[in-house]
Amino acid sequence: MKAFGFLSFGHHAIGGQQGPDARQTLHDALAIAQAADEIGVNNASFRVHHFAPQASAPMPLLGAIAGSTRNIEVGTGVIDLRYENPLYLAEEAAALDLLADGRVALGVSRGSPEPADKGWEAFGYSGSEDNASDMARKKFEAFLAAIDGYGVAKAAPAEKQYPRMYRSGTPLPVFPHSPKLRKNIFWGSGTNASAQQAARDGVNLMSSTLVSEADGRSLGEVQAEQIAAYRAAWKDAGHDWTPRVSVSRSIFPIVTERDRQLFGPTATNEDQIGSLGEGRNVTFGRSYAAEPDVLIEQLRADPAIAAADTLLLTIPNQMGVDVNVSILQNFAEHVAPALGWQPNTEGKVTGYES
Template structure:
């Protein structure tokens, strides 16, 4: 593991519920990212969910973080392609990557189960498959074509153009174009098959917070197999660059009385098998909470953590900036160096694309 960042689900309170509201949550995310940048934390990543009191529109937040920081990578984990206009997303991603000097890590996927029944239809999109997988796939392919600079429209007759720039019928791509943007795109894979497809597509792998395989093996072992299959498929595809791989974990270093009181009872001894309501068993990861020396050994024994180059720490964002910053600081000071961490302030780790 060479890099680590935080992954926020962006939970906020609505109505009379206790906790930060939507505005507070966004401001706190920006504040945490600025402080994490100063620590040398490598990445600030945000989940995207619709029809729920969580983060839903990441680009304004990512843009604000880019403008207020110098080193930290900004990204998503993940954008649900079923809800997206792929050409507009291509324009936004290119602009953000240019503004950030290549600090974008755009995670996308089919998306996870959600509160809304076929919520993407409310956004104006329709799918043949019940879970919208066909819709997500078609949009993803169009998105990749657009960011690679391929034409997606043609110039109008001269008298209809304003300003007149092209010969009628000229193939037109979307603008701006950010060369190499595909190297900043990640597919959020929840299965071995989708990881292998990500390799064939030529994008980075963001292994999900859970996997659809459930044979009794640990999440770490299942994800390690997923990563191995992804890398083998990548080699077979013959791509001319080295991709990145991330995994996410809940990790709480216990370094003082406060952290012991807050997280001492959070540790779980094993992963769990459950369901997300789609009829397929899934494997959920355990929560790590222990003194640093114990955490180091536990994470070294997690095959997927050691196989990946980036570790995303899921944080309880609704508990405020100070607490979450203390988690990141404790991990940076007491755990990450033993896992091969290179702070963002010392330059980008091997494999990070530039520009």
């Protein structure tokens, strides 16, 4: 494990519920990321969900973080492509990458089940499958073509152009263009097949917080197999650079009595099998909460953490800035060094190209 970061779902309260509202949640996210940057944490990532009181449009927050920090990466885990205009997303992603000087780790994917029935249709998009995975795939291909600088439209006849810049019919790319952006894109994968496709596509791998297999193996065992399949497919594809692989876990180091009271009861001894409502069972990761020496041994025994280069801690953002910063500080001081962590002090994940 060369790097660690945090992954926030951005939960907020609505309708008189207790907890931080959307405004407070966004300001807390910014403050947590700024503190994490000072600690040397490598990555600040956010989930993207629609029609739910959680984080949704990520670019304003990522831009605010990038503009107020020096070294930390900003990212998503993941942007649901079913809801996106791929060319506009390419423009936004390139602009963010340029503003952040390459400090981007943008996760995209088909997305997960949600409250809305085909909610992407309300956003103006439609797919031929119930879960619109075919549409997400087409959008991903268009997104990759756009960030790679290929022409995605044709120039109008000269007399219709303003300003007149191109010969009629010239292929036109979207702008701005960030040449290194492709190496900062991750595909969020929950299966071996999608991981292998990500390798063929030439993007990094973000192994999901849950996996589609529910065969009795641990999340770490299933993900380790997925990572091995990804790297084998990457080698077969002949790409000329080394990709990154991230996994996510709920981890709470118990250093103080407050930590014990807050997180001790959340510890589980094994992963959970559950359903996402799509007619299939999935494997969810366990929650780790223990003293640092115990945590180190538990995490060393997780084959996916051993195989990945980046570990994202899923944080309880509703508990506010102080609690979440203490989780990151405790992990950085008492756990991460034993796992091979390299603090981020140079504006990129140590050992990898930006």
